[in-house]
Amino acid sequence: MQVTGIIAEYNPLHYGHRHHLQEARRLTGADVLLCLLSGNFTQRGEPAVVNKWARARMALENGADLVFELPVVYAVRHAQGFASGAVKLLEATGVVDYLVFGSEHGRCTELKALADFLARENLPFRERLKTYLEQGYPFPAARAQGLIDYHKEKGIPGLEGLTPEEVKDLIGHPNNILGLEYLQALARTGSTIRPLTIPRLGAGYHEEKLTTPLASATAIRRTLHESGRHALLRRFMPPRAWQILREEIEAGRAPLFLDSFTSQIISLLRRTPLAELRRIDGVGEGLENRLKDAARSAGTIEDLLSGLKTKRYTRTRLQRLLFHFLFNFTGEDASDFSPQKDPCYLRLLGFNPRGQRLLKFIKKRATLPLITKPARDLLPHIRASGRTARMWELECLATDLYVLAYPCPQARRAGQDYTQPLVITAGER
Template sequence: MKATGIVVEYNPLHNGHVYHAQQAKKVTGSDIIIAVMSGNFLQRGEPAFVDKWTRTKMALATGVDLLFELPYRYATGHAPVFAEGAIRLLDAAGCTAFCFGSEEGDIGVFKQSLKNIDSSRDTYEFTVKQAIQEGTSYPKALNKAYETIRERGLGGADLSKPNNILGFHYMQAAMTIGSDIMPSTIQRLGADYHKDSLELGEIASATGIRKSYFSTSSLKEVMDFVPATTGELLDEWQEAGLKFGNWESFYPYLRFIILREGPEKLAHIADITEGIENLIYKAAKDHSSYQPFMETVKSKRYTWTRIQRMLTHILTGFTYNMRDSMHTPSYLRLLGMTNEGRAYLNEKKKSLHLPLISKAASFSDPSLDMDIHASSIYALATGQMTGLDYTTSPIIGNHFSSNSFK
């Protein structure tokens, strides 16, 4: 069986995601789709709207056949780290291709971008270093360096666009690790990744769906933009009295930790640099809600997303030492599968490049321990029971109980 890989967050899964999975399978001529999905904390430093098990159910009902968890260390990393972890897992799972959505929709321009940087690497790296020293954020420094090369008329992708950026890093990661996995891309349809409003007749962004809910506390407006299964699962989550994940509801827990730990301990948390722990501590003392806290901490040097990653690590207690103990992914954590996915595993199980983990208690690894710990923190803030990683088996197909949250 031939498998194509995709990298997802499904926060939550919407109609555009269904299109992506369907087209990925079609354009690569694959038998199944394998997805690598972030757990309960995401790449932009945010808690997931609903937990990983619920998003697994959404995925299996709408086009994904096998779902593996991207470990916390990669799921909450900046784009190059996120991409490397995901591609390593897809490669280990035996995918012959991977497919990403992009604003470009043309794999050729991404290949050209890689050639451009490779042929002008010294200029590129010097420009990145100089921009960071001037106080430019890392993502903007990368784009500035890339545009310096692109202005020479060499062509390539527009790396100011969020999906293009991730797609570029997926391809760069595959090249770096020496994988034979073949890249492909499809045109992203509908609303821009960052668009935060809903308009009938278009495919909404996950950002717009979440904002709609948090501004109204109602799921009614989002139902036209998500598959039926996603809608049913969101309804079940709400009816069970669980909180949808966002920083406003998580902030009281975060603030408590910041004030308890103090600047000296915060300095050991991953991504905390240059004394920003003092500003974070003072802002937490001064502000009882999340938005004014963030407006106090944000600066030209630190993007909103970068600060949110710091806060995620503070919330979960993820230190530099812990991150240093986690190297390349060392296992494939199975979250769910369809019957076709099960058949693929039966066929390929002996040739997988990493151990397959279906029971958390059966494997010991610092990354897995961190995923379980992060899930417990997430459960505390959303009102779930803790320990779900030990009590939840991989989801099979879309056969699940309507009482799954109670």
């Protein structure tokens, strides 16, 4: 049985995602598509526009067969943490043959060459990188600049045919960056999973307007935020994804945006002492003072982010930091769930009949506990390991704070990580 893994956010699922699922199946001849899905918060440091159970259903009704959760300790993380956690989880299922990821570049050989280069110690490049970091560039920009410089001077092995501009493109787009991290993580873990990339179709990742039927998720969220009218989205989402989104909106469980967390985050910042702020992952170097100052003048999350922004910190990094703060994700947590360490469990979100058949194999081969019903399956592991307990505690807290931002008060009950049933579907419609 051929099994292909996909790492996704589906925030929300659009035609580009469906195309990716179809192509992944076609190109790898997969019998089963196994999807690892970000939970209620995403890598950009934003709440998902609709909760993880609804997005798992979107995936299962648009091509995926089995959906596991990418835990919040990896999902709301820099690219390396995100990719390492995800790759380790795919590996831990014991059944995945291929990892298919979308990239702006669309060709694996060159991405691999660059990943190999980045994985090796290379003093001249490291020194370039360090110089740019010292000049206050954020890490992604410093790395891009260092690579271009190096490529101009010495040429990166395997990329000899590329101009510096093309190298910049390779390292400068969000899906390429994640792809490079997947490739490095696969190499680091000595995984037998074979990587394959598919070019992204349609609008760019950052494209904010609904211009083509292949609109980006960003454009879809923007439309939802500004107009509040989901009917507008009918043309831009596969029917069963659109319908699920619509049902969630009508039930008062969506849509959620960054600014749904304004008072939770700013209130907390105003009342938290500096010493406690310093314990949060990513806070330090005086950032705790900037956070306090920015929270004083901010009336909205946008104000807060503007007040925090500097050359050194990207907006995405700051957003993740705000959620780390909200979840009380400390420096200690960051090191407990670092890219070097293994995840603690495999948490199932849903499946269709094809996925269900694969589950039997996963039960036999998985190297991590398989969690289908947390109250039953997780309890012994939580008792045995403080790290497992903490990983789950953070997941539950993230969900408990997420649901509190639901428009409908009756839907805000905590503990939904225990009470929400698995998403079981009849398969693709």
